[in-house]
Amino acid sequence: xxxxxxxxxxxxxxxxxxxxxxxxxxxxxxxxxxxxxxxxxxxxxxxxxxxxxxxxxxxxxxxxxxxxxxxxxxxxxxxxxxxxxxxxxxxxxxxxxxxxxxxxxxxxxxxxxxxxxxxxxxxxxxxxxxxxxxxxxxxxxxxxxxxxxxxxxxxxxxxxxxxxxxxxxxxxxxxxxxxxxxxxxxxxxxxxxxxxxxxxxxxx
Amino acid sequence: xxxxxxxxxxxxxxxxxxxxxxxxxxxxxxxxxxxxxxxxxxxxxxxxxxxxxxxxxxxxxxxxxxxxxxxxxxxxxxxxxxxxxxxxxxxxxxxxxxxxxxxxxxxxxxxxxxxxxxxxxxxxxxxxxxxxxxxxxxxxxxxxxxxxxxxxxxxxxxxxxxxxxxxxxxxxxxxxxxxxxxxxxxxxxxxxxxxxxxxxxxxx
Amino acid sequence: xxxxxxxxxxxxxxxxxxxxxxxxxxxxxxxxxxxxxxxxxxxxxxxxxxxxxxxxxxxxxxxxxxxxxxxxxxxxxxxxxxxxxxxxxxxxxxxxxxxxxxxxxxxxxxxxxxxxxxxxxxxxxxxxxxxxxxxxxxxxxxxxxxxxxxxxxxxxxxxxxxxxxxxxxxxxxxxxxxxxxxxxxxxxxxxxxxxxxxxxxxxx
Numbered sequence: 371x372x373x374x375x376x377x378x379x380x381x382x383x384x385x386x387x388x389x390x391x392x393x394x395x396x397x398x399x400x401x402x403x404x405x406x407x408x409x410x411x412x413x414x415x416x417x418x419x420x421x422x423x424x425x426x427x428x429x430x431x432x433x434x435x436x437x438x439x440x441x442x443x444x445x446x447x448x449x450x451x452x453x454x455x456x457x458x459x460x461x462x463x464x465x466x467x468x469x470x471x472x473x474x475x476x477x478x479x480x481x482x483x484x485x486x487x488x489x490x491x492x493x494x495x496x497x498x499x500x501x502x503x504x505x506x507x508x509x510x511x512x513x514x515x516x517x518x519x520x521x522x523x524x525x526x527x528x529x530x531x532x533x534x535x536x537x538x539x540x541x542x543x544x545x546x547x548x549x550x551x552x553x554x555x556x557x558x559x560x561x562x563x564x565x566x567x568x569x570x571x572x573x574x
Numbered sequence: 575x576x577x578x579x580x581x582x583x584x585x586x587x588x589x590x591x592x593x594x595x596x597x598x599x600x601x602x603x604x605x606x607x608x609x610x611x612x613x614x615x616x617x618x619x620x621x622x623x624x625x626x627x628x629x630x631x632x633x634x635x636x637x638x639x640x641x642x643x644x645x646x647x648x649x650x651x652x653x654x655x656x657x658x659x660x661x662x663x664x665x666x667x668x669x670x671x672x673x674x675x676x677x678x679x680x681x682x683x684x685x686x687x688x689x690x691x692x693x694x695x696x697x698x699x700x701x702x703x704x705x706x707x708x709x710x711x712x713x714x715x716x717x718x719x720x721x722x723x724x725x726x727x728x729x730x731x732x733x734x735x736x737x738x739x740x741x742x743x744x745x746x747x748x749x750x751x752x753x754x755x756x757x758x759x760x761x762x763x764x765x766x767x768x769x770x771x772x773x774x775x776x777x778x
Numbered sequence: 779x780x781x782x783x784x785x786x787x788x789x790x791x792x793x794x795x796x797x798x799x800x801x802x803x804x805x806x807x808x809x810x811x812x813x814x815x816x817x818x819x820x821x822x823x824x825x826x827x828x829x830x831x832x833x834x835x836x837x838x839x840x841x842x843x844x845x846x847x848x849x850x851x852x853x854x855x856x857x858x859x860x861x862x863x864x865x866x867x868x869x870x871x872x873x874x875x876x877x878x879x880x881x882x883x884x885x886x887x888x889x890x891x892x893x894x895x896x897x898x899x900x901x902x903x904x905x906x907x908x909x910x911x912x913x914x915x916x917x918x919x920x921x922x923x924x925x926x927x928x929x930x931x932x933x934x935x936x937x938x939x940x941x942x943x944x945x946x947x948x949x950x951x952x953x954x955x956x957x958x959x960x961x962x963x964x965x966x967x968x969x970x971x972x973x974x975x976x977x978x979x980x981x982x
Contacts, residue, residue: 390978396919397977401929405902416829421620421630426829429896436895446978487640488633494609502711507910509919511600511713521605570598570607570650625824625834691844692837698813706915716915725809773805774798774854 374546378474381467382434386411386441388464389504391449396508404442406507411438414499418475418492422482461561469554472497472524473546476531480542486532493528493549494521519560527553578750582678585671586638590615590645592668593708595653600712608646610711615642618703622679622696626686665765673758676701676728677750680735684746690736697732697753698725723764731757782954786882789875790842794819794849796872797912799857804916812850814915819846822907826883826900830890869969877962880905880932881954884939888950894940901936901957902929927968935961 389410393403412428412435419426428435475496479489498512498521505512531549534540540548559565593614597607616632616639623630632639679700683693702716702725709716735753738744744752763769797818801811820836820843827834836843883904887897906920906929913920939957942948948956967973 394978397979399927399930400978401933403978404933405906405929420624420828421633423627423629423831425831429829429892432893432895435899439895484633485636487636487643491639498609506710506914507920509713509917512711519603521609522603525605525608570594570602570604624828625837627831627833688837689840691840691847695843702813710914713917723807723809725813726807729809729812774802774808774811 374470374474377466377470377550378434379437380463381470382411382437383441384460384463384467385471385500386438387445387449388460388501390442390445391460392504392508392510394449400446403446404439406504407442407445408435408438409507410500410504411441412500413503414471414496414501415475417499418478418496421495422479422484422492424478424482458561462558465554465557465561468497468520468524468557469527469550471500472528472553473531473550476528476549477542477546480532480535486529486536489532489536490525490528493531494524497524497528497553519556519565523553523556523560526556578674578678581670581674581754582638583641584667585674586615586641587645588664588667588671589675589704590642591649591653592664592705594646594649595664596708596712596714598653604650607650608643610708611646611649612639612642613711614704614708615645616704617707618675618700618705619679621703622682622700625699626683626688626696628682628686662765666762669758669761669765672701672724672728672761673731673754675704676732676757677735677754680732680753681746681750684736684739690733690740693736693740694729694732697735698728701728701732701757723760723769727757727760727764730760782878782882785874785878785958786842787845788871789878790819790845791849792868792871792875793879793908794846795853795857796868796909798850798853799868800912800916800918802857808854811854812847814912815850815853816843816846817915818908818912819849820908821911822879822904822909823883825907826886826904829903830887830892830900832886832890866969870966873962873965873969876905876928876932876965877935877958879908880936880961881939881958884936884957885950885954888940888943894937894944897940897944898933898936901939902932905932905936905961927964927973931961931964931968934964935959 386407389407390403392410393406398406415427415434472493476489476493478496479492484492502512527549530552531545534548535542535545590611593611594607596614597610602610619631619638676697680693680697682700683696688696706716731753734756735749738752739746739749794815797815798811800818801814806814823835823842880901884897884901886904887900892900910920935957938960939953942956943950943953
């Protein structure tokens with residue numbers, strides 16, 4: 371699970387960057403940017419911990435909080451022209467962060483002895499919660515409700531994770547790895563070939 | 575209280591449908607729809623349980639969560655043209671769901687020995703919380719802050735419920751029934767005759 | 779700390795008024811206004827208490843809740859033309875409320891033995907949380923993410939508060955006073971001379 375620790379830090383940093391980049395389009399002052407970036411990075415796990423009624427992770431151990439804050443400042447100072455980055459970098463990093471966060475969420479939920487359905491919900495919330503708060507604060511319709519196969523990837527990856535642990539009796543590290551790889555590969559496939567489920571649109 | 579159980583399930587299903595129908599106007603992918611519908615159905619009770627510091631209801635017993643998810647899928651598959659439904663059906667079902675949720679919220683708060691004012695707040699939050707999250711995520715100004723006599727009905731019904739239990743010493747089932755009927759009849763009256771309180775609008 | 783008690787009540791009332799005035803621009807019904815004003819007044823402290831896992835303050839002692847509700851009604855009844863007020867009144871009252879709320883938040887966090895960084899976060903959340911919910915519900919980009927030196931003042935004031943208590947071993951009342959004065963004077967200075975940090979805006 372050592373790998374998971376570093377992936378978690380990577381995911382936190384990536385989500386913080388995504389908050390800062392969105393803020394950059396909205397002309398916020400630097401501390402406003404800091405708030406938006408930090409909320410994006412730690413919001414999902416915070417909601418999860420509140421629902422599971424366990425101590426909030428960044429209050430117990432502030433590593434992730436510090437990572438988020440430092441990343442925000444670094445992004446503010448270093449990034450001036452996000453468009454000079456290769457286009458695939460951010461989506462791919464975001465996919466890694468998402469997959470890891472879903473895995474961590476399912477993991478933590480399962481240690482609280484919840485059922486599989488609740489565990490998947492916690493995984494999805496951990497993965498998408500921060501982005502939903504970010505988009506809501508920035509007055510956008512949350513991307514995860516719209517974008518190709520975003521919630522879908524989390525749900526399937528989380529389900530594989532929870533089911534392999536609870537019903538196929540894989541060890542937790544194996545189940546976690548399997549779930550993360552599932553979420554990640556679905557998202558990457560969707561990004562690469564611009565897959566999209568048929569949208570649900572009602573005639574009025 | 576057996577009736578309350580079934581009304582709760584009805585309310586959960588109705589609120590899930592309202593989330594799905596709103597999602598249908600926003601061209602989301604099916605799992606985005608599922609997230610929005612589920613959040614609408616269980617969001618209010620979740621906020622209530624967090625505030626009261628009791629275990630979140632759908633983590634303890636996932637019946638309502640399952641009802642919400644199944645309803646979302648059923649709505650996605652079955653409903654194609656919401657406008658072919660008789661126009662009064664959704665508002666009336668929504669009024670029933672609202673009244674029941676307010677009743678359940680006040681009920682649960684009173685068993686935690688809070689005062690009447692807090693109990694009414696918990697009832698209102700249970701009733702309107704899910705819809706507020708739904709509208710916020712979908713970038714609408716929450717209907718409950720605007721629509722005819724919506725918050726009003728919840729507050730009055732919740733107050734009748736709490737006061738009859740705490741001060742007039744009715745039994746809990748009687749007080750609950752009274753509160754639910756009050757919320758419901760105020761909402762139905764408002765829907766039927768399009769009642770509206772004078773809006774509070776400031777000159778600038 | 780007697781002064782703090784009265785400042786808290788003042789802050790609660792001011793934040794409730796700010797919620798009601800925003801609602802007045804959105805043509806809500808009076809109970810919708812009540813909900814928005816109350817949420818603005820007690821939202822920040824509520825989030826803080828949830829994160830710290832302590833009982834929510836207005837459930838334990840409903841004074842602030844009652845202050846918020848009464849202020850909302852009074853504002854609805856009394857204020858018709860906010861523009862006839864001297865222009866400086868609301869921002870100055872808001873700055874007082876903000877500074878006090880940040881101080882109370884840091885205070886409460888420190889009594890839970892969290893580290894300095896978490897204490898500052900709790901102060902900022904207490905100060906700006908209510909306003910963020912208000913703006914989000916009213917579909918505005920939260921002012922605190924944009925307005926001159928708003929989050930900045932909270933962060934600096936909160937940091938001075940936490941550091942003087944934890945590292946310079948000032949007594950809690952002294953540290954609180956120092957932090958509140960710091961937040962307040964930064965905000966007032968920014969309001970008076972329209973200071974603004976350079977915004978962080980990305981070229982695309």
